[in-house]
Amino acid sequence: MNAFDHLQDRIAYHFQDLSLLRQALTHRSAAALHNERLEFLGDAALNFVVAARLYSRFPRGSEGDLSRMRARLVREETLAQVAEAIAVADALILGAGELRSGGARRASIRADAVEAIIGAAYLDGGMTAVETIVDHLIVPLITDTLGAEELRDPKTRLQEFLQGKGRALPSYELVEEKGQAHERRFVARCSVEGMPATEAEDSSRRKAEQGAAQLMLAQLQSRLGGQRHVG
CATH class of the missing domain: 3.30.160.20 (Double Stranded RNA Binding Domain)
Incomplete structure (x- = not known):
């Protein structure tokens, strides 16, 4: 089983078009067809699904409360931790310079890859695919403790x-x-x-x-x- 297979198991979604997953994991240092556009798409999809889950979980939360909780869940630090948990670094495709400088360990690169994977999943399987990944990776972080602190x-x-x-x-x-x-x-x-x-x-x-x-x-x-x- 290769790194892509392991990653798909960890995100609980298997791509129909593996080229989308490959692009999501390709840093701009490695190829002209890289993951930045997918990152843009994934950021929007992630924010929407997290917002919807928070809206349901905290019916008394104000717009400001929900916005602060969402920001905490989709920030670089949180996404980098998620990336570490699913071993995104093992599947990243980096250019020679980034490899030498330890780019796979950089939080920004790992967090961006998570967003790009979500963007690729949207193109591969629509919002159902996005919800599958977000519900598996991010929603478990939505705890009552998080809500109590923010509310x-x-x-x-x-x-x-x-x-x-x-x-x-x-x-x-x-x-x-x-x-x-x-x-x-x-x-x-x-x-x-x-x-x-x-x-x-x-x-x-x-x-x-x-x-x-x-x-x-x-x-x-x-x-x-x-x-x-x-x-």
């Missing part, structure tokens, strides 16, 4: 983030109320020591505070995400 409200996530960094907790204040009684709008501010304050507007004070907390969390993750607190 916690922004104020809770901000508090936990700050506690994890050993920083003081945030404070909130109502900056402004505007509009008529039947269409009231609230502007809330979130303050964290050492950071620019964030403000958000919504139809209730609670929602405005949540929005300000979400903006602050994004700001903190961008600035402090890689730092570790030593207590």
Whole structure:
């Protein structure tokens, strides 16, 4: 059994047209007919199927919650881990330069190959083929733990983030109320020591505070995400 056969077993889908699988595994360094167009197609198909599965799994999830979960599942890091689990590197077709530089070990190349395989499967067997592969490789990663983490409200996530960094907790204040009684709008501010304050507007004070907390969390993750607190 060759590397292609082993890979097809691991993805739970066998191609009718093996040339599509070969192209999906061919890096641009190896041939003119490479996998980048298939990667483009596979990215779109993967995003759609993952979105559909998340929509069904988390009926209370907001658009933002579902988008964040999808992003986590289709990001390069996750797809590279999937590629390692199914030993994509064993079947990759690389040019001489990439082989010498260890291209098969590069996360980006392995993740791109997974997307390209999904794109090739779409051309080979339609969305049914895509769903077969995604349900086998990605859907098992959709756990209640993933949902619980993403569906916690922004104020809770901000508090936990700050506690994890050993920083003081945030404070909130109502900056402004505007509009008529039947269409009231609230502007809330979130303050964290050492950071620019964030403000958000919504139809209730609670929602405005949540929005300000979400903006602050994004700001903190961008600035402090890689730092570790030593207590």
